[in-house]
Amino acid sequence: MNVIIIEDEKPSARRLQRMLKSLNLNADTMLHSVEESIKWFQNNQHPDLIFLDIQLSDGLSFEIFEAIAIKSAIIFTTAYDEYALQAFKLNSIDYLLKPIDDNELSVAVKKYQNLIPQQQAVTLDFNDIKKLLINPIDREYKKRFSVRVGQHLKLINIDEIECVYSENKGTYIHTTEGRNYLLDTTLEHLEDELEPDTFFRISRKFFVNINAIKDMVSYTNSRLQIKLKSYRGQDVIVARERVKDFKAWLE
Known part of the structure; x- marks a missing residue:
């Protein structure tokens, strides 16, 4: 076949x-x-x-x-x-x-x-x-993550996450409390686990939570820069090829 x-x-x-x-x-x-x-x-x-x-x-x-x-x-x-x-x-x-x-x-x-x-x-x-x-099919998406803090495991609910990002070959979540936690997964694996009405993959490096977006400004090469409520790490940039889909997602 x-x-x-x-x-x-x-x-x-x-x-x-x-x-x-x-x-x-x-x-x-x-x-x-x-x-x-x-x-x-x-x-x-x-x-x-x-x-x-x-x-x-x-x-x-x-x-x-x-x-x-x-x-x-x-x-x-x-x-x-x-x-x-x-x-x-x-x-x-x-x-x-x-x-x-x-x-x-x-x-x-x-x-x-x-x-x-x-x-x-x-x-x-x-x-x-x-x-x-x-009656669209109900999908089960990720509701929480377990992360290691020293010798302890901490549960973080999905609505506490502002963004998920990759840095230095690691995958991290940034929470509304302003904390960053390392995950034992990849952004590619999370594509099927994060609820698409809430999270959007704006680039190879970032998923953003729509509820955490504080501001959006024009950026070079027809891109957008996202300002999140508490994240202050690397620039959060919507890739040029994702801008159209991102705007549609916002609506």
Whole structure:
């Protein structure tokens, strides 16, 4: 089976690739933008199955289908549920909300595998989509962290965290009390654990809590600088390629 992943966040793409490998599916091709995907489809045999994010770095993935006639089956993988009806019009097998759950991914893959012998275009059941839109899947996100303080462990609730940042190869949280604590994890691993309505990854170095933002000012090269309520460490800068998504997240 020929499988590809279209996802602009490379850590998320690699995570999905690993999840698929555990299901005995090899997704060796990973594309990261609308433009790159169109060029790839123009020069390569179309796959059996596409795992497709909707919001890519240079636009919505639906633009790919406006440029290229694609008959591959699709499993959508996205953080947004408002595009489900639009996805319904394509060869959709399933519509998975991020962070992707292992069991839901397995069910979606089995749904596709069960439909292969029929050799026909497959779409989501409209009632399933309606149910998804009315009752979005409840996700379990991180509620607290345990950090080591000397010989003791301290619990820090998620609403006490202003930002999560990387520095000198370590990952730290900064709390509303103005304290910094080292975590035994990475920012990439936290992408699927932090509640996306509250935390946004503004760059390779920072997640910020929307409730901790004190001010935002223009910065060089079309970037933004964030002022947090108590954090006074390295500059908190929204990467240029993240500014558009960050502004949308704020709203």
